[in-house]
Amino acid sequence: xxxxxxxxRLGATLLALASVVALTGTTAGAPAVAPAETLAAxxxxxxxxxxxxxxxxxxxxxxxxxxxxTPGTTFDNSVVSYSLCCPSRSTFLTGQYAHNHGxxxxxxxxxxxxxxxxxxxxxxxxxxxGYDTAHIGKFLxxxxxxxxxxxxxxxxxxxxxxxxxxxxxxxxxxNENGVLRTYGAADVEDPALYQTDVYxxxxxxxxxxxxxxAEPFFLSFAPLAPHGEGAANGSDLSQRNPRxxxxxxxDLENVTLPxxxxxxxxxxxxxxxxxxxxxxxxxxNEDKIxxxxxxxxxxxxLAVDDAVADIVAALRTSGxxxxxxxxxxxxxxxxxxxxxxxxxxxVPYEESIRVPLIIRGPGLPAGRHVSTIAANxxxxxxxxxxxxxxxxxxxDGRSLLPIAADTASxxxxxxxxxxxxxxxxxxxxxxxxxxxxVEHSTGERELYDLQQDPYELVSVHNDPRYAATRQAxxxxxxxxxxxxxxxxxxxxxxxxxTP
Numbered sequence: 001x002x003x004x005x006x007x008x009r010l011g012a013t014l015l016a017l018a019s020v021v022a023l024t025g026t027t028a029g030a031p032a033v034a035p036a037e038t039l040a041a042x043x044x045x046x047x048x049x050x051x052x053x054x055x056x057x058x059x060x061x062x063x064x065x066x067x068x069x070t071p072g073t074t075f076d077n078s079v080v081s082y083s084l085c086c087p088s089r090s091t092f093l094t095g096q097y098a099h100n101h102g103x104x105x106x107x108x109x110x111x112x113x114x115x116x117x118x119x120x121x122x123x124x125x126x127x128x129x130g131y132d133t134a135h136i137g138k139f140l141x142x143x144x145x146x147x148x149x150x151x152x153x154x155x156x157x158x159x160x161x162x163x164x165x166x167x168x169x170x171x172x173x174x175n176e177n178g179v180l181r182t183y184g185a186a187d188v189e190d191p192a193l194y195q196t197d198v199y200x201x202x203x204x205x206x207x208x209x210x211x212x213x214a215e216p217f218f219l220s221f222a223p224l225a226p227h228g229e230g231a232a233n234g235s236d237l238s239q240r241n242p243r244x245x246x247x248x249x250x251d252l253e254n255v256t257l258p259x260x261x262x263x264x265x266x267x268x269x270x271x272x273x274x275x276x277x278x279x280x281x282x283x284x285n286e287d288k289i290x291x292x293x294x295x296x297x298x299x300x301x302l303a304v305d306d307a308v309a310d311i312v313a314a315l316r317t318s319g320x321x322x323x324x325x326x327x328x329x330x331x332x333x334x335x336x337x338x339x340x341x342x343x344x345x346x347v348p349y350e351e352s353i354r355v356p357l358i359i360r361g362p363g364l365p366a367g368r369h370v371s372t373i374a375a376n377x378x379x380x381x382x383x384x385x386x387x388x389x390x391x392x393x394x395x396d397g398r399s400l401l402p403i404a405a406d407t408a409s410x411x412x413x414x415x416x417x418x419x420x421x422x423x424x425x426x427x428x429x430x431x432x433x434x435x436x437x438v439e440h441s442t443g444e445r446e447l448y449d450l451q452q453d454p455y456e457l458v459s460v461h462n463d464p465r466y467a468a469t470r471q472a473x474x475x476x477x478x479x480x481x482x483x484x485x486x487x488x489x490x491x492x493x494x495x496x497x498t499p
Contacts, residue, residue, distance in 0.1 A: 041216070041323060042129075042130070042131075042216040042386075042387055042388060043216060043323050043324055043325045043361055043362050043386055043387075044211065044216045044217050044218070044219070044315075044320055044323060044324040044325070045126075045131075045216075045217075045218045045219070045324070045325045045326075045327070045383050045386060045387065046218075046219045046221065046311060046315075046324060046325070046326045046327070047092075047218075047219070047220050047221065047326075047327045047329075047379070047383075048221045048222075048223075048304075048307075048308065048311070048326070048327065048328045048329070049089070049092065049220070049221070049222050049327075049329055049330065049331060050222075050223055050225055050226065050301070050304055050329075050330045050331075051085065051138060051222075051223070051224055051225065051226065051227035051330065051331055052085075052226055052227045052228075052297075052330065052331070052332060052333070052334045052345065053225075053226055053297075053301065053330035053333070053334065053355065053356060054330075054333040054334045054336075054351050054354065054355070055333065055354050055355065055356050056258055056351075057226065057297070057298060057301055057356075058356050060252065060255075060298050060301060060302070060305075061301060061302075061304070061305040061308075062305065063305045063306070063308045063309040063312075064305055064308050064328055064356075064358065067308060067309060067312045067360075068308065068312075068326060068328050068358045068359075068360050069358045069360075069367075070366070070367055071360050071366045071367070072326070072358055072359055072360025072361070072364050072366065072367075073358070073359050073360070073364045073365055073366075073368045073369075073370060073404045074357070074358050074368070074369050074370070075357040075358070075359075075370045075372075075374040075400065075404075076369050076370065076371055077354070077370075077371055077372065077373045077374065077433070078329070078354065078355050078356065078357035078373075078374045078375070079353045079354055079355070079373060079374075079375050079376075079414055079416070079431050080331065080332050080333070080353055080355055080375065080376045081097050081098065081375055081376060081377055081414060081415055081416055081417060082097075082098045082104075082332075082416070082417055082418060082419070083332040083333060083345045083346050083347070083348075083352045083353045083416075083418075084105070084106060084332060084345060084346050084418070085106055085140075085141055085227075085331050085332065086103055086105065086106045086107075086111050086112055086113070086140050086141040086142070087103050087104060087105065087106075087111060087419065088331040088332050088376055089139070089140055089331050090103035090115075090116050090140065091376045091377055091379075092122070092331070092376055092379050092380065093116070093121040093122050093123075093380065094117070094120075094121055094122070094380060094393060094395070095122075095377055095378075095379070095380030095381050095384075095391060095393075095395030095396060095397050096377065096393065096394075096395060096396050096397075096484075097377060097396050097415055097417065097483070097484075097488065098417060098419060099415075099417060099481070099482060100394075100396060100484050101116070101117060102115055102117065103115045103116055103140075104418075104419025104420060105419050105420075106141040106142070107141060107142055108142070110419050110420055111141070111419060112140065112141050112142035113139065113140040113141060113142040113143040113145075114142060114146070116140055116152075117393075118152050118153050118154075119153055120391075120392035120393045121152075121153070121154055122154070122218075122380045122383060122384075123135070123152075123153070123154030123155050123218065123220075124153050124154035124392065125154075125384060125389050125390060125391055125392055126154070126218045126383070126387055126389055127154050127156070128389065128390075129387050129388065129389035129390070130215055130216070131215065131216050131217060131218045131387060131389075132156050132157075132210055132213070132215050132216070132217040132218070133154060133155050133156045133157070133217070133218045133219075133220075134155065134156060134157035134158070134159070134206050134210075134217065134218070134219050134220065135155050135157075135158055135159065135160055135219075135220040135222070136159045136160075136199050136202050136203055136206070136219070136220065136221050136222065137159070137160070137161055137199045137220075137221060137222035137223050137224070138160075138161050138166050138222045138223070138224055139152070139160045139161070139222070141163065142163055143160060143161075143162065143163055143166075144160065144161075144162030144163050144173075144175060145162075145163050145164075148162045148173075148175055148180055149175055149178050149179070149180060150175075151175070151177070151178060157177060157206065158175060158176070158177050158178075159174050159175070159176050159177075159199075159202055160174065160175045161173070161174055161175075161224075162174065162175055162180065164230065165182070166224060167224065167227065167228075167229055167230040168186050168195070168229055168230065169189075169194060169195045169196075169224070169229055169242055169243050169300075170183070170184040170185060170186050170187075170188060170189060170190065170193055170194070170195070170243075171183070171184055171185045171186030171187075171188075172184075172195055183195070183198055187236075189243065189246055191245065191246045191247065194245045194246070194303065195223065195224060196223045196224070196225055196245065196300070196303035196304055196306075196307060197245060197303060197306075197307070199221065199222075199223050199307070200221075200303075200306065200307035200310050200311070203219060203221050203307065203310070203311055203314075204310050204311065204314045206219060207219070207311065207314040207315060207318060207320070208314060208317075208318060211314075211315065211318040211319070211320040212318060212319055212320060216387070218383075218387075221307070221311070223303075223304050223307065224242065225242060225297075225300035225301050225303065225304050226242060226296075226297035226298065226300045226301050226334075227242065228241045228242055228293070228296075228297075229241055229242045229243060237292075238292070239291070239292065239296075240292065240295060240296030240299065240300075241292050241293060241296045242296050242297065242300045243296065243300070244296060244299030244300045244302060244303065245299075245300075245302070245303040248299045248300075248302040248303060249299060250299075251299055251302060252295055252298045252299050252302075253295065255290075255294065255295060255298060256290065257286065257289055257290040257294055257336065257337065258336070259337070260338065260455055261455045261457060262338040262339055262349075262455040262456060262457060263281075263337045263338055264280055264281040264337055264340055265338070265339045265340055265457065266280075267457075268339065268340065270446075270458055270459040270461075271339065271446070271459065272440055272442065272444040272446065273442070273444070274425070275339055275340065275341070278339075278340040278341065279340070280340065281337055281340060281342060285342060286337070289336055289337055289342055289343065293336065293343060294336060297334075308328070311326075312326070322362070323361075323362065324361055325359065325360070325361030325362065325363070325364070325383075325386050326359070326360050326361055327357075327358070327359050327379065327382075327383075328356065328357070328358045328359075329355055329356060329357045329358075329376075329379070330355040330356060331355075331376075332345045332352065332353070332355060333345060333350075333351050333352045333353055333354050333355050334351065334352070335347065335349070335351050335352055336351070338351050338455075339456070346418055348416050348427060348429055348431075348436065348438045348446070349456055350436075350450075350454075350455075350456060353416055353431065355376075357374055359382070359400065359404070361386075363386065363401050363404075363405075364401070364404050365404060365405065368404065370400075370403060370404055370409075371433075372403050372409040372410075372411070372412070372433075373411075373412055373413075373414055373431065373432075373433060374400055374403065375397060375414045376397075377395070377396045377397030377414070377488070378397035378398055378399070378400050379397070380395060380397065381395050381397045381398055381399045381400075382397075382399045382400045382401060384399070385399035385401050386401070394484055394485040395485070396483065396484060396485060396488040396489075397488075397489075398489055410491070411432065411433045411491060411493055412432070412433075412489070412491045413430045413431065413432040413435075413476065413480065413491045414430065414431045414432075415428065415429070415430060415477075415480050415481060415483070415488070416428070416429045416430065416431050416436075416438070417429070417481065424441060425440070425441055425442065426440075426441045427439060427440045427441065428477060428481045429446075429477065430473055430476060430477050430480065432473075432491070432494065433450075434449065434450055434451045434494075434496070435447070435448070435449065435450065435469070435473055435494060436448045436450060436456070437461075437470065437473035437474070437477060439474070439477065445459075445461040445470075446459045446461055447459055447460050447461040447466060447469070447470050447473070448460070449466070449496075449497070460497075463497070465497035465498050465499075466497045467498075468495065468498065469494055469495060469496065469497060472494045472495065473494055476491075476492075476494070
């Protein structure tokens, strides 16, 4: 089944089951099999992390759906604990909440690349476990500003985009294993140098060189899309931002802006002042959201979808696809008019904190949809489980392999948080299966019964029927907002409202 000759030790039985499925095509009446350590080599791991993609965009990515979701497992309730690029990516690298890894923003003094405790992160742990490692694309905000040729610990091969050029589809600079190389100019849309495509070619080249090989590999593939570009050198962002690959420009011209019940919410009297003070969305605002942002964002993702097909094809051609775990996700979601918020993230609402999460590979059931909450704190523990590797720090998440295998997985609550801001505003809260509870630094509160109100139209924090619910969630938050390790994984279900 696997190309590599060595064996792995894995306590869970999932990989043994995966081997049976691969050989027989079924799990029903599966014959007795040998222990997992005699069947499976250490899988390769490929993580594809896009930037600012909300869940609704998945419908426009046919390759992601057919090549990853259909043969893999989709986590329908995947959230990020801190809906902002740098803190979320740091959580992916450490398996820790932001209040533990300390990256509390995109830039100094609270956050940015310089705040990451880089000596103990996922690539370092995988190197210790015998993995070759490579990163291609965006890393952490601020990377390269002070030391553009620096290679963070743990990466055997490095093709990291150097800020601020990261945020240009043309005219970006990569640190290629210590050598800086700039691709094109921001105002010249050369199809051969489109950022996502260049990254994809590097990923395919890496796979072809490393597979089959005597050691497994971990590939981090991080395109900018669908994050907006920063204008530079006269680049025209008036029609699409971000700019899609030239071959995809106009492919989604007929797409219209989704308008859930929360879009341009009429009554925001239950919301904090930061939302109440927002004006209604005018027709001109709506046109800009739809024509410049939405269509640019979605069309930019079509090149990512092409890259997914190329990566899967390279793995298949090399004979490594069956022995590779592929993770597709985003660092955070994106608002596009819900609750009057025309764009952005960092707010606690579903469009901001929910992200796609699809995992295919040995140990992951094909075609399964999992409703149990998954979170970005779980990505590192899951990869460590797959790789039979050990973290060098105390992680707050848990492996998703048992959750994928068990449709009756216990409920859990996830901390959602932001860091200190210059304005002094921040929040801490909980996202549970039914509840979302948020405490703002301003003293304001929000409580949503997602079972009754999935669009978060009415906060019931002052509803006397929910008084006991609110208090129970406040008590849990008091413990979890500073939790570490095992405490973060403990959860007791919270009762609903009184009659």
